[in-house]
Amino acid sequence: MTAPVELGSQLITLMAALMLVVQLFMVVQQMLLTNIRLFAIQSLFLAGIATVIGYAHHATHVYVLAVLTLLGKVLLLPRLLTRLVRRINIIQEIEPLLNAPTSMLLCGGLTLLGYLVARPFTSLERLGNNTLAIAMTLVLTGFFLMFNRRKAITQVLALLTVENGVMLAAVALTTYGMPLVVELGIFFDVMVAVMISGILVYRIRESFASMDTSKLTQLKG
Amino acid sequence: MPSDIILQPATLLTLSLCGYVGGAVAGLLFARHAKLANLLSFSAAALSGVSGLFAALVFLASAAAPLRQIELVPPLNPFVQFTARLDALGAFFLAIVSLIGFGLSVYSLGYAKGFLGRKNIGVLGAFFNMLLLATTLVFLADNAFFFLITWEIMALTAYCLVSFEHERDETRKAGVLYFVMSHIGTGCLILGFLLLFQTSGSYGFDTFHSIGGQMSASRRNAAFLLFLVGFGTKAGIVPLHIWLPAAHPVAPSNVSALMSGVLIKTGIYGMTRTFFEFLGTPPNWWGVTVLTIGTISAVLGVLYALMEHDLKRLLAYHSIENIGIILMGLGAALMFLHTGHGLLASLALIAGLYHTINHAAFKALLFLGAGAVLHTTHTRNMEEMGGLAKRMPTTSFFFLIGAVAISALPPLNGFVSEWLTYQSLLQGFGTTESLIRLMFPLGGAMLALTSALAAACFVKAFGITFLAQPRSHHARQAHEAAPTMLIGQAILTAACVFLGLFPTVFLKLFDPLTEQLIGQQISSQLTVVNGLVLSGIAPNGGTVSTLGISLIALCLVPLPLVLWLLFARGSKTRIGATWDCGLKSLTPQMEYTATGFSKPIRMIFKTLFRPRREVQREYDFSPHFARTIRFEAHVEEIFETRIYRPMRIGILRLSRRIRALQAGSIQAYLIYIFVTLLLLLLFAL
Amino acid sequence: MSLPGILLQTLLLLLLAPLVSGCIKNWKAKLQNRRGPRVWQPYFDILKFLRKDMIISEHASRVFSFAPHVVFLTSLLAGLMVPMVTTQAPLSLFGGMLAVIGLLALGRFFLALGGLDPGSAFGGMGSSREMSLSAIAEPALVLAIFTVAITAGSTDLSRVVAATHGPTLKLLNPAHLMAFAALFIVLLAETGRIPVDNPATHLELTMIHEAMLLEYSGRHLAFMEWGASIKQLVLMTLLVNVFFPIGIATDSSLAALAVSLSAYVLKLLLLSAIIVLVETTNAKLRLFRVPDLLSAAFVLATLALLSTFLFQ
Amino acid sequence: MKLLVPILIAPATAGLACLLVRSRRVMAALGICAFLTTLAMGVRLLREVLAHGAISECYEFFHADALSAWMVLLISTVSLGTSLYAGRYFQRDLAAKIITPGRMREFFVLTPFFAAGMFLVVLSNSLGVMWAAVEATALSSVLLVAIYNRKTSLEAAWKYVILGSLGLGLALLGTVYVYAAACKNQSERLPSFNWSHLMTVADQLDPGLIKLAFVLALVGYGTKAGLAPMHSWLPDAHSEAPSPTSAMLSGVSLKVALYALLRFHILATACLDSAFSRSLLLYRLWAVLYVPRSAVHFGAAQPQTDACLFKPRTRGSDLHRHCDEHIRHHLRRVVAHGLSCTDEASFVHGCRKY
Known part of the structure; x- marks a missing residue:
């Protein structure tokens, strides 16, 4: 019976690593639509990890989580965001705060910090080694992505990657995942958050005629 | 039986508190018809003033009466009890607020009609x-907690009254x-009370009693x-006084009298409660600081x-002067406590x-007089002003009594x-033995200078306001104040x-007070010759009896x-013109x-005042025949210009620089949070 | 506190005061080789004023006619508290040095108000200058008295006189000398003598004390003049008896009283001679130079205070 | 004994009812009576809690101790005040055509939910549910901020949403760490995530995890509570929102986030020595005091910005005063939990030091 557990932890580590790679692509990527698709892939990997854990520990509610992530973050949200982008029909993301090479370097640094922070807790993970470190890195790079980009939609996406990072930590750290009621609460909160930001983005688009958040600077000190 | 119930300080006290509350409510309820509101609220205040005064005097007279704990409001949580305690110090100040409150309320009955x-x-x-x-509740x-709450309410209501004519x-x-x-x-x-709380563990004043000993x-x-x-x-007191000459003059006169008094x-x-009761035996420098601040x-x-x-404004500045004199007494008492001279400490405290x-008495009287004149x-x-003595004889008489009292001239209370x-x-x-003792005689000399200058100031105030010819139309038409205002002043x-x-007679009431604060009862040593003559502590201390002087x-x-009768029975008195060196007649402008x-004082103390004067002269063809001359003289208020204005400018400049922090762009905010997170993570590792 | 003592001292005050100012005027004239008024001329002046009619200005209020009585009575009361002939002043129980200063200040207060009341510029100027200068003189006066009181241990004049009267001649003790000098300057300022104020002139620029009396006439002027001379006598007695209590009677036997009376009159005349000398040799100071003189008095008084324990 | 659940249900039903109703007056009345009931229940709850310690309902899901009872009172009084005020406030706006009836209905629907979210935060026992409730309050108030469809209010709402959800993301990570620490030392399957239970087992938790969790919670809930360096969204959001919402936001919702932060603080002090979390809070306090931004805005035109700018500074003193209050409540509650006196004294002393 050890083989599947061994296989499971390798699978989890692989998928977590792939999530990190997708994240780095998003940092570099300029095109809005590809960004959304990258986010969908990342969520897919997260769902994968959840299913593996659910299978390994026979925890039924982790399966629920996997299905929810699959439905919500892989299918529903990306379609909603793409429809939004198409209606506002801006494709190209203009020059971000830091250009690609410097942001990549910074993400490298953040990964290092993620590992440093997560190092004392590696003993905690049952399956897949240092997924916690990856989770912390996802959160930090998501944070960095947020203030690196100007487009409102990318900021929402960055927020969602932070969310993914947190869910990864939850899944990796806790042996059987969090109690179901908490999972549901978190999931729906994220959904509603994205809906609302979608509405706001639409309204901003209407009144500011642009998605560029750097224009939102009237409220000075 | 009923008489001693009524005379119980507790019942009198609660009666006075309810009186004030009733007055306030009546004032608000009948706000629409002014005369009724005026009558109700101020007479309620007067009644409660009287009952408060009796409560205090009865409590002080029955000196041996123990502290009385009166539960005003049931305690909400263990730390905030609204309990009132009537002890000697509180009763003494209760007497002050009730006496002045009574006088002012009667005065306000007439004065408030001016706002009709x-x-x-x-x-x-x-x-x-x-x-x-x-x-009253503060005392x-x-x-x-209860003290700070009432302190805050007092500050707020005083603010509302100061900006009454906003x-x-x-x-x-x-x-x-x-x-x-x-x-x-x-x-x-x-902050001060928090420091005490840290040592005593509770906020009650009884636990604060001489807590100084246990503090570092x-x-x-x-x-x-x-x-x-x-x-x-x-x-x-001086460095913190700039609000006083600004706030008191603008308030309605009965309010400025209440504030000053x-x-x-x-x-x-x-200060008395904390320095003498809470902080235990003081080190020497406390007394020296208080004495110096008092003198300055x-x-x-x-x-x-x-x-x-x-x-x-003149009267407001005099409040600062008299507070200085009070602080000289307190400072001296602190210094005597340090050297362990209990008797002298209680003498200075009583002074x-x-x-x-x-x-409180003569300043309130002077403000009421000023209010009547202003009215x-x-x-x-x-x-x-000018020439009001003939037109307002009673007010000017009362103002004169107040002026004599504040200039510390015998036989009135300022002198005593x-x-x-x-x-x-x-x-x-x-x-x-140390050189510190030089401060006492020099303090005495400064006290003499102060009272002499006060006399000069009040000769000016009384002379220019009330005597000689009226200088303006209003002064010429001035009429005597309303009877209730006169009764208040009386x-x-x-x-x-x-x-x-x-x-x-009054010093006996101080015994429980000095007993509580310093543990000495010295009113017996202060009164000599069947209680008529006041004497200093030392066996051969000087004696004075204002009563004796007035009788003789x-x-x-x-x-x-x-x-x-002997020499001048035949002489007559005629009313004539003042000597005017042959001019047609003396005009008020002269x-x-x-x-x-x-002016002489301004010239003598020019380094302090730094007087500036501007004379603008408009003339048609030759400067010698000026059409109009505008004369303006300023005295520099050094505390305002040297300390408070630079401080204000500094704060504003600092805040303008920090404003840049709120840049407005969301990226900036995100970066702030990101940096904080990184720092904290590094800190937590 | 005996009644005859009070009556005797009052009589003495009333009679001696005009004599002293008369002598000063007379000797000053002699020094300036003028014949000058007779020594008892002030008595005739007072009698004449009492008899003459009074003119009161129409602007003046009742304070104007009340002031002379206050000046006269406060000077008398202060006089009764100062030991003249016996160490125990008649009213010493009712007040010591501080009460004397207070009463004189009360008199000055009403004198200044009397000056302001008629509404003439002279009176105003006189009151303003009188109040300002006396305010500056007060600290020196109190500090000098404090020094003496500290050595004697109390502000009660009779005890102070008894202390300095003791066998050891404390007269030449430096503290007492400096205190005496300070008090002498204050005496000149208070009684309006030459360096501070010119008593003989009616030129508005130079007169301070006279300016306030300008509007008074008849009975009021008599009381004012008399009060002023009594005040001068009181201050001189203070100076003489506190610092040089030679011959003052300790018990109330007739012989002792006679000896102390003659010694007291002699000392008074000696002091008046000094005053006359000072007046003739000095010119009147400009008004804003007077504070420097008075601050000199203050410094002297502080030195006196220091010397009470430095040169002990 | 059903006390806690009705407190949640009353505002929720009022919110739903407002969906169906048309007229402004009825909606306002609904809001007012909802909050009146919660106020009454809050008072009863406080008396009961003061009488005999903490109470919890439907098997530990809801848990109310002195601290939360006090907060329930606070929330219901403020929301009652605002709903009383809101009725007249919108009458004027409607007349002046600043706001469409639809938007106004939005206000009357969302405000009770906003309050219900806050009640849930205060009453919930598990940290996860508490996080979800805080997120719910944040989301429901975002649309309230953006009611006036002006440019500036949209900008404020956007900043509010982004910064808020980011902060809460970090707070969620913190909660996950706490939960991880809870799982580590318990063998049985589903360790309960209830706060009261966690307190009993606090000292056996892994200090490293708790330290990290506290840091993240501090940054996360700190952003929501508007503590110093993370406060920038606060003045914009509060000045742009309609005044009843801004009153509710600054009056209560910041306090609720502070409440959540204090839960972590108590947990952290119980687990680690009190030095760590106290020094962090000290840092927070110092940051609040260091930034005399309230002085910054003496000159600012909008009075509301001034008002809410004072918030952080007063928050500093709030924190201080709150701590005093909370310390007293903790005292009662901690004693109720049977912690030893010395620990509690050091805790109280430690807390008071800063």
Whole structure:
């Protein structure tokens, strides 16, 4: 019976690593639509990890989580965001705060910090080694992505990657995942958050005629 | 049986508190019909003033009465109990607030009619009652929380009363300045009480009793300084006094009388309570600081008062001077406590507190007089008054009594309390060997300078306002104040005369107070010859009896009459014109003015005042035949220009620089949070 | 506190005061080789004023006619508290040095108000200058008295006189000398003598004390003049008896009283001679130079205070 | 004994009812009576809690102790005040055509939910549910901020949403760490995530995890509570929102986030020595005091910005005063939980030091 557990932890580590790679692509990527698709892939990997854990520990509610992530973050949200982008029909993301090479370097640094922070807790993970470190890195790079980009939609996406990072930590750290009621609460909160930001983005688009958040600077000190 | 129930201090006290509450509610309820509101609220205040006064006197007279714990409101949580406690110190100050409250309320019955058309009298009455209630509760509070709450209510109601006539810009500015300064003071008080709380573990005043002993030296000194600044701001000692000459003149006269007479005394009450009861035996430098601050406040207060020709600002500056004199007494008492001279300490304390009630009486009287004058002449500028003695004989008589009292001239109460202060300063010389003892005689000399300058100032104030010819149309049309206003002034004049002529009777009431604070009962040593004569502590200390002086004076009065009968029976008296060096006749413009009167002092103390004068002369063809001449003289208010203005500019510049932090762009905010997160993570590793 | 003592001292005050000012005027004239008025001329002046009619200005209020009585009575009361012939002043129980200063200040207060009341510029100027200068003189006066009181241990004049009267001649003790000098300057300022104020002139620029009396006439002027001379006598007695209590009677036997009376009159005349010398040799100081003189007095008084324990 | 659940249900039903109703007056009345009931229940709850310690309902899901009872009172009084005020406030706006009836209905629907979210935060026992409730309050108030469709209010709402959800993301990570620490030392399957239970087992938790969790919670909930360096969204959001919402936001919702932060603080002090979390809070306090931004805005035109700018500074003192209050409540509650006196004294002493 050890083989599947061994296989499971390798699978989890692989998928977590792939999530990190997708994240780095998003940092570099300029095109809005590809960004959304990258986010969908990342969520897919997260769902994968959840299913593996659910299978390994026979925890039924982790399966629920996997299905929810699959439905919500892989299918529903990306379609909603793409429809939004198409209606506002801006494709190209203009020059971000830091250009690609410097942001990549910074993400490298953040990964290092993620590992440093997560190092004392590696003993905690049952399956897949240092997924916690990856989770912390996802959160930090998501944070960095947020203030690196100007487009409102990318900021929402960055927020969602932070969310993914947190869910990864939850899944990796806790042996059987969090109690179901908490999972549901978190999931729906994220959904509603994205809906609302979608509405706001639409309204901003209407009144500011642009998605560029750097224009939102009237409220000075 | 019923009589002794009524005379019980507790019942009288609750009666007075309910009276104030009733007055406030009546004021608000009947705000629409002004006359009724005026009558109800101020008579309620007067009644509660009387009952408060009796409560205090009965409590003090039955000296042996123990502390009385009165539960006002059921305790909400273990730390905030609204319990009132009537002890000797509280009762003494309760007597002050009730006596002055009684006089002022009677006065306000007439004075408030002046606002009939313009302002809402009901609100004035309501706030007046609330202020009296809050001040009474401040003196009775037995718990730091309750004390701070009532202290805050007092500051707020006083603010509302100061900016009662808020249509004038000057009032609004003064109100804000008062508000900010009193809150700086309250801030220090909160910190001070927190320091005490840390050692005693609870906020009750009984647990704070001589807690100084258990506190570490640095914490005790910190607490002392916090209380000094906190209560000093409310009392108006020199470096923190700038709100006082701004706030008092703009308030309605009965309010400025209440503020000068009673509100600044809460500062003195606070200092006495904390320095003598809470902080235990003081180190030497406490007494020296308080004495120095007192001397400086006294001298500067009177010097700036001399330069004023706005009647109410002049009186406000005099409040600073008298607070200085009170602090000299308290400072000397602290120094004697340090050297262990219990008897002298209680003499100095009695001198300080006796001057507190004296100042409350004559300052309130003077403000009421000024209010009556203001009421008819519609101006505060003395240069536009004059000749009011003939038109307002009774008010001018009362003002004269007040002026004589405040200039510490025998036989009135100012002289008695200053005589006690002199005695304590004199005896103080022998108490220590170090050079500190030089401070006592020099303090005495400064006290003499202050009272002489005060006499000069009040010759100016009385002379220019009441004597000679009226300088303006309003002054010419002036009419005597309403009867209730005169009764109010009469009450306070009677208080001044009684406190002046019969000090020995009043000193017995101090015994429980000195017993509680210093553990000495010395009123027996202070009264000699069947209680008529006041004497200093030392066996051969000087004696004085204002009563004796006035009696002998009465006996000597017939002497001039006898001489007149003997030699001058035939002489007649004629009314003629003042000598005018041959001019047609003396016009009011030729009279001496207030600015002129204080010119010599201004020249003598020019380094302090740095006077500036501008003369603009408009002329058609030759400068010698000027069409109009505009003369303007300024005296520089050094505290304002040297300390407070640079501080304000500095703060504004600092805040403008920090404003850049709120840049407005969301990226910037995100970066702030990101950096904080990174720092914290590194910190947590 | 005996009644005859009070009556005797009052009589003495009333009679001696004009004599002293008369002598000073007479000797000053002699020094300036003028014949000058007779020594008892002030008595005739006072009698004449008492008899003459009075003119009161129409602007003046009742304070104007009340002031002379106050000045006269306060000076008398202060006089009764100062030991002249016996160490125990008649009213010493009712007040010591501080009460004397207070009463004189009360007199000055009403004198200044009387000056302001008629509404003439002279009176205003006189009151303003009188109040300012006396305010500056007060600290020196109190500090000098404090020094003496500290050595004697109390502000009660009779005890102070008894202390300095003791066998050891404390007269040459430096503290007492400096205190005497300070008090002498204050005496000149208070009684309006030459360096501070010119008593003989009616030129408005130079007169301070006289300016306030300008509007008074008849009975009021008599009381004012008399009060002023009594005040001068009181201050001189203070100076003489506190610092040089030679021959003052300790018990009330007739012989002792006679000896102390003659010694007292002699000392008074000696002091008046000094005053006359000072007046003739000095010119009147400009008004704003007077504070420097008075601050000199203050410094002297502080030195006196220091010397009480430095040169002990 | 059903006390806690009705407190949640009352505002929720009022919110739903407002969906169906048309007229402004009825909606306002609904809001007012909802909050009146919660106020009454809050008072009863406080008396009961003061009488005999903490109470919890439907098997530990809801848990109310003195601290939360006090907060329930606070929330219901403030929301009652605002709903009383809101009725008249919108009448004027409607007349002046600043706001469409639809938007106004939005206000009357969302405000009770906003309050219900806050009640849930205060009453919930498990940290996860508490996080979800805080997120719910944040989301429901975002649309309230953006009611006036002006440019500036949209900008404020956007900043509010982004910064808020980011902060809460971090707070969620913190909660996950706490939960991880809870799982580590318990063998049985589903360790309960209830706060009261966690307190009993606090000292056995792994200090490293708790330290990290506290840091993240501090930054997360700190952003929501508007503590110093993370406060920038606060003045914009509060000044742009309609005044009843801004009153609710600054009056209560910041306090609720502070409440959540204090839960972590108590947990952290119970687990680690009190030095760590106290020094962090000290840092927070110092940051609040260091930034005299309230002085910054003496000159600012909008009075509301001034008002809410004072918030952080007063928050500093709030924190201080709150701590005093909370310390007293903790005292009662901690004693109720049977912690030893010395620990509690050091805790109280430690807390008071800063």
